[in-house]
Amino acid sequence: MRVIIVGGGSLGLDLSRILIEERHQVVLIEKEEARAIELAECLDCSVIHAEGTRPDILEKAEIGSADAVVAVTTHDQDNIIIGLIARTFGIPQIIIRTDDQDYLTVANKLGFHRVVNPAHTTSVIIADALRGIDTVELSTLVRGEVRFVGVMVGEPHDGKHLADLPLPGNTDYVGIYRGEDFIFARENPVLAEGDEVLVVTKEENPRELDRLIREGIPPMPL
Numbered sequence: 477m478r479v480i481i482v483g484g485g486s487l488g489l490d491l492s493r494i495l496i497e498e499r500h501q502v503v504l505i506e507k508e509e510a511r512a513i514e515l516a517e518c519l520d521c522s523v524i525h526a527e528g529t530r531p532d533i534l535e536k537a538e539i540g541s542a543d544a545v546v547a548v549t550t551h552d553q554d555n556i557i558i559g560l561i562a563r564t565f566g567i568p569q570i571i572i573r574t575d576d577q578d579y580l581t582v583a584n585k586l587g588f589h590r591v592v593n594p595a596h597t598t599s600v601i602i603a604d605a606l607r608g609i610d611t612v613e614l615s616t617l618v619r620g621e622v623r624f625v626g627v628m629v630g631e632p633h634d635g636k637h638l639a640d641l642p643l644p645g646n647t648d649y650v651g652i653y654r655g656e657d658f659i660f661a662r663e664n665p666v667l668a669e670g671d672e673v674l675v676v677t678k679e680e681n682p683r684e685l686d687r688l689i690r691e692g693i694p695p696m697p698l
Contacts, residue, residue, distance in 0.1 A: 480505065480542045482528030482558050483549035484515045487573065487594070491546065492519055503537045507549075529557045534565075544569035548592070552579035559588055568627065589626060589653060589672055626648070626672045630690035633675040634669040641667075641689065646678035 477500045479525065481488050484506030492515075495502050498613050502521040504529040506512040508651045512525035526533040528549065539545065547555035547570075555572040562570045571590040577654035583591045629652075633641060638649055638661055649661035653672040659665045667673075 477501070477543045478536070478541060478663075479503070479544045479546060480537050480539060481546045481548065483547065483555075483573070484508075484511050484523070485550060487548045488546075489519075490549070494667065496520055503542075505533065505537060505570050516545070518660065531561055532560075534561055539565050539567070542567055544571065546571045548573040550575070552576050556583055556588075559583070560586070564691060566686070566690075569625070587670075597686050622676060622678055624674060624676055625685055626653070626674045627686050627689040629667045629669055629671040629673060631669050633689065636667050637664050638667060638673070639664045641673075642679070642683065643675070643688070647675055648677075650674040650676055659685065 477495075478494055479500055480490055480503045481495075481498070482505045484492075484504055488504060492502050492504050495548060496519065502517065502519075504515060504521055505524045505526055506515055507525070507527045509525050510566060512523055516523040522532065522537075524537055526536070528534065528547070534545075538566060539562065542562075542565075545558065545559035545567050547562075548557075549555055552574045555574065559570050559572040569590070570588065572588055573592045573594070574583055575593065577593070577596070580591055580593050580596070610658065638652065641649075643649070651658055651660040651663075651674055652665055652667065653674065654665075654668065675685065677685065
């Protein structure tokens with residue numbers, strides 16, 4: 477998987493290390509020169525010293541061939557802008573960070589469903605711990621090559637039942653998000669353009685799933 481990460485703070489650095497260890501291709505963009513030099517010296521990936529909100533810089537990072545864009549700068553506005561630019565390139569997975577709850581709301585209204593709010597996530601875990609609940613992270617439930625992928629439904633599948641969509645091998649439906657509601661796959665809901673289909677898959681190329689569900693292009697034959 478090819479991932480572009482914008483923001484070389486502690487979160488961007490840790491994420492880069494994890495993805496590199498898992499043998500993914502990482503491009504890291506950092507606007508502070510000294511920090512970019514430091515990152516280039518300690519990471520086995522491409523590091524670009526530039527402003528990640530500029531479309532020409534993202535094109536230099538070959539955003540068109542990316543499987544995911546992760547915006548984790550310390551500026552919520554910048555992260556949302558990066559997410560919007562990535563959306564115009566049809567990137568299958570866009571993840572943005574927000575520190576301010578107001579910007580989290582804005583990001584959700586703009587249709588971003590993968591928004592990381594560190595303060596909110598930490599407070600939920602602490603609140604659960606105080607109630608004696610052990611919060612189980614999704615990552616501890618996933619093993620090996622299995623991953624969860626969400627893809628927006630495109631116009632070609634509007635009005636179809638979920639079960640009518642063909643899938644690549646080693647992939648199955650979990651359900652769909654419709655606004656704030658989640659509908660399980662067993663209910664075989666009728667799809668509407670803009671729904672987000674959540675699948676569990678062992679496929680290495682999420683772009684194939686994106687083309688299938690968003691654009692109606694069937695999987696390539698083996």
